[in-house]
Amino acid sequence: MYKNEQLDEEKVFKDPVHRYIHVKDRVIWDLIGTAEFQRLRRVKQLGTSFLTFHGAEHSRFNHSLGVYEIVRRILFNFEGRKHWNNEERLLCLCAALLHDLGHGPFSHSFEKVFKLDHEAFTRQIVLGDTEVNHVLRRVEEGFPQKVADVINKTYEDKLVVSLISSQIDADRMDYLQRDAYFTGVSYGHFDMERILRVMRPLEDQVVIKQTGMHAVEDYIMSRYQMYWQVYFHPVSRSAEVILSKILHRAKHLYEQGYQFSLKPTHFLSFFSGDVSLEDYLRLDESVVLYYFQMWIDETDEILSDLCVRFMNRKLLKYIEFNPNLQMNEWMELYQLFKKVGIDPDYYLVVDSSSDLPYDFYRPGEEGERLPIYLLMPNQELKELSRQSDIVESISGKKRTDHKLYFPMDFIQALPDDQPEKNKIKTILGLADID
């Protein structure tokens, strides 16, 4: 039976994070070989972070294999344990491998600008007429739907879902370590082997044996540090702001009937809001960067300038910004930018931490979101932050900020005798900079 078919010899992928990724199931091997999965090689895991951390060129392909490997190891430890049904093994492995399948190029900005949802595309790839679907259907007719349900977190067995998606899941455990490795930062490391050894399956969730609390503390701490040091890095956010403005500008120009020198064929359905799965799969990051390179030569000055900034890393500068205390200053700046001919809709941007797709650990309110539970020696469950002072102290910390981005070079290039120049510089705190 295809479902249980094993490869004659185990395949291994060398991996810098997990050392080896082991594949013995024929289904997994076949899924890795599909066009839709191979496409993930051309979508970077960390979007624009490579402009800050030059090593961060790793792809969603690497990460997806990593998540698969972690789930494979967890399930090895679960074998024979109460509450774990080994019949779900292949489903878990497939969902782990495919969970990010619908991510597009620079996913976060694309989703915001074009109102897309990568999860809906993951579903379409799994359920539609694709190579992935053909492989899954060979397992059994209803198998693609089960995989889609697990990824969508609506599968009936919540234990299966929690392996891929919970506050301590294989997805996070892989990306924290992988992103730390490729960015080169010294945060993001924790004792994953220990966590895997103390994970216990319960009826509808994975919990952590109380003796493993310190390993989990380390994981939460790594998560916290990675957010501030890598994910919320102001320079990556600057690149993300520019990227988003390029997409807005190109869309705006298209809507105004602007004649692009190079017809933006791959973007047309994105601009018109009717993106088919085929269109979506054709647009990977190499294609996007090709257009950005071409758009440098467009006659529209804003589009051209933004593309130069992104491609040549001439990013926007930033200052800390408090919308409560500086609202009037922002309004004044907006008008001053207009007066000197710098379009504030593209060059004066407030970016907030909530604009980023990352989350901290929160115990939250009952019924709000499932927290991490510790399994105590008397079999009681206790929420992590109620047991760990370290986690509790992090949970209470301020985790938000706002930054104001602007083009320093444009401001400096204004004539010195233009009165608005000094006003802008004063408000932005640049008065002493020539």
Place this chain on the structure above:
Amino acid sequence: MLANHAKLMLFFKNAGEVVGRKKLQKMIYILKKCDIPFEEKYEFHFYGPYSEELTLRIEELCNLGFIEEQKESKSNYYQYRYTVTEAGEDFLGHSAVELPSCNEMIEKMKDKSSRFLELVSTMLYFDHLSKKEIEEKVQIVKKSSNYTETDIQAAWQFIKELK
């Protein structure tokens, strides 16, 4: 600037007071499904549709002093109560953002329990399915919540009234 924050502030202003994060999450989701243009992204979680983006944005509004969050200790957990502050009113005074009229919907939801709103939002999450399929799906994904046939019929009626 901060248009999505301003929309949430308008919601809080209209609501007067919101008790409970879970309830808040479900209210915004239901409004979104009724075409009120909130842009926070939702995913399905253990307790139904949930938006991490909304959680962080509320935290930002609290840190900015636009919203006051009162933490109340319950037997096994905490509950949070939200109201707009004077600084929040000022912020709204500067903002040109508008929301379509939804006061009536907000009032109706405020009267309901968070458990009921969890059911309604879960049903709306599956609104691409047929009515029968939605009911089956709810029983699968919310197995532990033990919603009765009466609950489900009440939720259908509520959805009809909202839309």
